[in-house]
Amino acid sequence: MQDAVHRAIETMWNHYAEPVSLSDLADAALLSRFYFSRVFRQVTGTSPGRFLSAIRLHQAKGMLRDSELGVTDISYQVGYNSPGSFTSRFTRSVGLAPTRYRDHARLRNFGPLPKAPASDPRRGTVVGTVHRRGVVPLRNVYVGVFASPIAEGRPVSWDVLGPERPRFQLHGLPEGTWHIRVAGLDGSDQEYGAQHRMLIGTCPSITVRGAQAIELDISLRHSSVFDLPVLFALPEFDCRDRAVMAGAC
Known part of the structure; x- marks a missing residue:
């Protein structure tokens, strides 16, 4: 079935600017x-x-970073019929309005993430290790807790791991079901040249009850066609300059 889903995802990437229906994708996958x-x-x-x-x-x-197109034109070019709907969705998913995102990306300065929630005896905690066997992150590795499988919007809790720090701590989690997502950029110049491939780590959703503490082990791996893009604005992903990504951003 992975081949069928692969065909559908390729159709999305090739036709995202067009009105793509569920029937179109099912036809591409050759499934009902x-x-x-x-x-x-x-x-x-x-x-x-x-x-x-x-x-x-x-x-x-990408268009906001690399082109001079206005927000309205970009909204139409990525398949939205309403610039207002596009702006609202973009702001909710990326964490910045389109114009602010463009300004920050071109200044190569998104600033640090807001301070993560502190430990709270009334709320849950997730701790664990990100294993990096066979991969070399470019700089930081980001760990976030999201309400959906997509890394979008401000995470409920987060941690940033440096080269020598494999352990993460995620505090202040309310009761409910959450998705842990790990992301970084591959620093292997030999294999990918100037185009840094995304590194990701995922695990099954977790359910937090009260002040429960949960321990996780997550393996970092190269992304595949089945992995969703990271939408939440992060310096390594949204600063295009290599020197900036390597340490100045």
């Missing part, structure tokens, strides 16, 4: 609509519609 939706969620962890939306916003981030 009902079966396709179920299989797609099993493989990617989210729905076809959410995946397509993530691709559109990811492409919009």
Whole structure:
């Protein structure tokens, strides 16, 4: 079934600017609509519609960084019919309005993440290790807790791991079901040249009850076609200059 989902995701990347329906994607996958939706969620962890939306916003981030197109033009070029809807969705997912995102990206300065929640005896905590076997992060590795499988919006809790720090601590988690997502950029110049490939780590969703403490081990790996783009604005992902990404941002 992975081949079927792969075909659908390729269709999303190739036609994100167009009105792409569930039927179009199911046809590309050579599956019925009902079966396709179920299989797609099993493989990617989210729905076809959410995946397509993530691709559109990811492409919009690139256009804001690298082109002179206005926000309205970009909204149409990534498949939105309403600039207002695009701006609202972009702001909610990326954490900055499109114009502010463009300014920060061009100044190569997103600033530090806000201070993460402190330990709270009334709330849950997740601690664990990010294993980096076979991968070399460019600089930082980001660990965040999100309400959905997509790394979008401000995380509920987060930690930033440097080269010598594999352990993370995520404090202040309310009761509920959460998704832990880990992201970094590959620093292997020999393999990828100027284009840094994303490193990601995922695990099954967790359910927090009260002041519960949860221990996790997460392996960092190279991204694949089935992995969603990181939408939340992060310095290594959104500063294009290599020297900046290596230490100045």
